[in-house]
Amino acid sequence: MSKHYSVLPTLKRESILSLLKRGERLDGRALDEFRSIKIETGVIGKAEGSALVRLGDTKVVAGVKVEIGKPFPDTPDKGVQIVNAELVPLAAPFFEPGPPGEEDIELARVIDRGLRSAEMIKLDELAIVPGEKVWIVYVDLYSLDHYGNLIDASGLAAVSAILTAQIKRWEVKDGEVNLLEETMPLPVTSVPVFVTIAKIGDNLIVDPTYEEELVMDARITFAINENGEVCGIQKGGSGGFTPSEIKEALSIALEAAEKIRPLLPTRN
Amino acid sequence: MKGEIKLLREDGTRLDGRRLDEVRPFKIEAGVLKNADGSAYIELGNNKIMVAVYGPREVHPKHLALPDRAMLRCRYSMATFSVEERKSPAPSRREIELSKVIREALEPAIFVEEYPRTAIDVFIQVLEADGGTRTASITAASVALADAGIPMRDLVAAIAIGKIEGKLAVDLNGLEDQYGGGDMPIAMMPRLGLITLLQADGVFSPEEVVQGIEMAEKAIKMLYEEQRNALRKKYLEIKEEVLGSE
Numbered sequence: 001m002s003k004h005y006s007v008l009p010t011l012k013r014e015s016i017l018s019l020l021k022r023g024e025r026l027d028g029r030a031l032d033e034f035r036s037i038k039i040e041t042g043v044i045g046k047a048e049g050s051a052l053v054r055l056g057d058t059k060v061v062a063g064v065k066v067e068i069g070k071p072f073p074d075t076p077d078k079g080v081q082i083v084n085a086e087l088v089p090l091a092a093p094f095f096e097p098g099p100p101g102e103e104d105i106e107l108a109r110v111i112d113r114g115l116r117s118a119e120m121i122k123l124d125e126l127a128i129v130p131g132e133k134v135w136i137v138y139v140d141l142y143s144l145d146h147y148g149n150l151i152d153a154s155g156l157a158a159v160s161a162i163l164t165a166q167i168k169r170w171e172v173k174d175g176e177v178n179l180l181e182e183t184m185p186l187p188v189t190s191v192p193v194f195v196t197i198a199k200i201g202d203n204l205i206v207d208p209t210y211e212e213e214l215v216m217d218a219r220i221t222f223a224i225n226e227n228g229e230v231c232g233i234q235k236g237g238s239g240g241f242t243p244s245e246i247k248e249a250l251s252i253a254l255e256a257a258e259k260i261r262p263l264l265p266t267r268n
Numbered sequence: 269m270k271g272e273i274k275l276l277r278e279d280g281t282r283l284d285g286r287r288l289d290e291v292r293p294f295k296i297e298a299g300v301l302k303n304a305d306g307s308a309y310i311e312l313g314n315n316k317i318m319v320a321v322y323g324p325r326e327v328h329p330k331h332l333a334l335p336d337r338a339m340l341r342c343r344y345s346m347a348t349f350s351v352e353e354r355k356s357p358a359p360s361r362r363e364i365e366l367s368k369v370i371r372e373a374l375e376p377a378i379f380v381e382e383y384p385r386t387a388i389d390v391f392i393q394v395l396e397a398d399g400g401t402r403t404a405s406i407t408a409a410s411v412a413l414a415d416a417g418i419p420m421r422d423l424v425a426a427i428a429i430g431k432i433e434g435k436l437a438v439d440l441n442g443l444e445d446q447y448g449g450g451d452m453p454i455a456m457m458p459r460l461g462l463i464t465l466l467q468a469d470g471v472f473s474p475e476e477v478v479q480g481i482e483m484a485e486k487a488i489k490m491l492y493e494e495q496r497n498a499l500r501k502k503y504l505e506i507k508e509e510v511l512g513s514e
Contacts, residue, residue, distance in 0.1 A: 091321035102368040107362045113469040117450075218372075220466065230477055233452065236341075236368075238375035240462030243481050250474055 004125050007209065013215040020203040026211060027056075032252050034207045034260065039156060041164040041265045049165025051265070053157040056151045056209065057147035059091075062139060062157035064132070064165040064186070068128060069136040072268040079126025079134045083112035085141040085154060092210075106236070110151060111141065111158050114223030114232035121162060122187035128170060128177055135167065137186065148210035151221050151234075155194030157216065160265050162186060185267055191222040192231050194251035199241060204249055206256050220249050224257035275432040275444055282444065284313075288437040291427065291487050296408065296498040298415045304391075306416025307319040307500065310408035313441055314398035319408045321416040338383035342371035344405060346394040366402050367392075373406050373426065373455040373465035379419040388418060399442035400428045406455045406465065411495050415502065416441040424464055425491040426455035431470060436480055438487050452477070456473035458492045 019025060029035065035056030044050035049064035071078060085108035087095045102110075115121065126135040139162065141154045165186040168179045198208035198216040208216060217239030223232030230250070235241065241249065273285060286292070292313030301307035311317075327333040344366045348355050359367075374390065390413070392405045403426035410424040431450035432439035438449055450470020454464050455512035463481070472480065 102364050105364045106368055109361065109365050117469045117471055218376075225471070228474070230468060230472045230474060231470070233466055233477070234369075235370060235463070235466040238372050240376045240457065240460075240464040241466070242461055243463060243478075243485070246463060246466065246481060247478055250477060254474060 007134075009214040014212055016212065016215055017201050017203075020200060020205070025205065027209060031203065031205045032256065034256060035209075037156065037260065037263050039160050039263060039265060041160055047161070048167055049161040049163075051157045051160035051164065053153050053160065055149060055153040055156065055207070056155045057132070057145060058149060059144040060141060060150065060153040060157045062141050062161040064161045065138045065198070066132050066135050066165075066167050066186075066187060067138075067142070070084070071131065071134040072169040075123075076131035077127045078123040079121070080118065080136040081121055081123060081139070082136065083108045083139045083158065084123070085111065085114065085139070085143075087143050087146070087150070089174070091143040094099060095143075095146070106234070107151060107154060108141065110232065110234045111154055111194070111219060113137070114155060114194060115139070115158065117231035118190040118192040118223065118225045120159065120188055120190055120192060124188055129175065133177060136215055137162075146210060148213050149196050149207050152194045152196050152207060155192070156264075158195070159191050163188060163191065163265050163267050179243060188267060189262075190225045190227075190231075191264065192225050193257040194221055194223050194232075195260070196221040197249040197254045198237075199239060199245065201220065202250060206252055218244065222250060222253035222257075224254060226261065228254055228258075273447055274446060276435070282432070282437065282499050286432075288432075288435055289483060289486070291439045291490065292441065292496065294404075294469040296411060296491075296494050298411050298498040304412070304416070306412045306414070306418070308408040308411035308415060310404050310411075312404040312407075312439070313399055313401060314396055315394070315404050316396040317401060317408055318393045318395060319405065319412040320391045320393075321388065321392070321409070321412045321418070323388035323416070324383040325389070327385065327387040328406075333385040333387075336384050337506070338378070338386045338388050340371055340375050340378060340380060340388050340390070342367050342390040342392070342409075343375065344370055344392045344402070344456070346397060346401070350394050350397045356508050364398060366405075369465055369467065370402060370406055370409065374409055374413065374424055375463060376464045377410060377420045377457055378413065379421065384421055390412070397442070397513070399440050399445040399470050400453070403428050403453045403455065403465075403474075407491050407495065411498055414499055422457035422459045423492060423495050424455050424457055425488045425495060426453065426465060426486040427484050427491065428453040429484050431472070436476060436483060438483055450461040452480050454481060454488070456485065456488050458488055
């Protein structure tokens with residue numbers, strides 16, 4: 001557990017709860033309101049696709065790199081998607097250097113499943129020589145400043161980097177792969193939007209800040225595709241939700257996803 | 269690979285003969301290990317899982333101890349021979365994530381504030397895996413915690429809902445999980461009506477999510493009965509032993 005213990009959360013919880021009773025939050029947002037979202041793409045020249053996302057004061061950068069490699073034996077005619085996330089120590093006083101911990105791994109796997117379930121990257125168009133050579137797409141996420149809700153910020157960064165990624169066209173001659181100068185967009189189908197809802201007492205709030213995360217009972221993340229379908233769920237934190245709270249959280253998530261979607265970069 | 273084989277027969281039953289809302293045969297036993305403070309064993313279909321609980325006990329290293337509550341630690345580990353192709357013994361990323369979500373599924377049930385500065389360790393060993401190991405692990409782990417005498421608000425029972433050929437189904441086995449179209453594991457404290465684990469991959473409509481939770485509740489109630497029976501059975505055996513020796 002990377003969360004350092006402090007008495008602050010206990011004290012803060014009281015003030016946050018009494019505000020929530022009146023339908024208010026510390027930063028003045030409505031319970032179902034996201035912080036401001038700013039997405040910059042193409043920020044890393046060396047990456048095939050990249051995005052810097054600011055969700056309030058939370059900052060995450062995502063980079064897409066591709067390389068030619070071997071497919072998985074059970075999917076010989078498909079490209080490979082690998083998502084990695086690192087909560088680097090520069091982003092928060094309690095993130096420590098070293099191998100990825102369970103929070104880094106959970107974050108990466110939640111984003112990975114959301115992208116995979118939505119079938120965002122068209123992996124079947126990324127086979128070069130089926131069974132031999134396919135494109136491996138790495139989506140790497142670095143948190144730069146952790147002010148809460150790294151999952152949603154990372155999700156936005158990942159999909160924005162993928163949407164704007166350009167890979168080299170290729171041709172195969174006598175089993176040899178030639179990469180051409182000309183590029184093409186990374187083939188993409190559906191785009192998931194991640195929405196996290198925190199439960200504090202009996203209140204459900206969207207896009208929790210760092211302070212709200214410290215005092216929350218539990219959180220739940222929904223990945224939503226453009227058809228308003230759920231393509232990923234992850235509950236976290238050491239509390240629980242009633243079935244009706246899940247229903248309510250889901251409808252908050254569906255609405256929020258719809259508002260966020262127009263902010264995503266257009267495909268190039 | 270998805271959807272390449274038919275998972276439903278003409279008559280609407282599944283390949284192993286179950287109805288869509290039917291749980292595989294299962295058994296739960298409490299107090300199966302001698303060293304552990306509490307333990308449990310579960311079989312669910314071909315899944316075989318052993319859980320041991322140690323604690324509350326001293327935390328090492330000491331600075332990790334929490335001043336206001338017990339620290340719950342959980343390790344979900346699959347035996348190398350539990351799956352078709354030998355698994356490397358090093359913890360995989362999947363095992364690390366599952367250890368976390370299982371811990372967070374169990375913690376709401378435990379009065380951790382009763383044991384400040386201690387650790388409660390939950391060790392889960394999957395001996396054989398065939399779909400739904402995380403949910404079966406949670407069901408067994410909460411019995412092991414109760415068997416260790418740790419005060420709890422409720423037991424936690426869990427089951428996975430999945431999609432096969434576009435239909436919701438309870439308790440997917442390994443084959444159905446591999447070729448089916450989605451997986452939604454759910455854990456609940458049945459008496460308190462609280463969901464403590466909810467994950468999903470694959471695509472579900474919002475209505476299916478709600479319906480899936482309702483389906484899971486039914487299966488979970490049944491598992492809950494067996495959890496209680498397992499605990500009751502162990503204590504009846506102890507009672508007989510004690511009375512028999514008098």
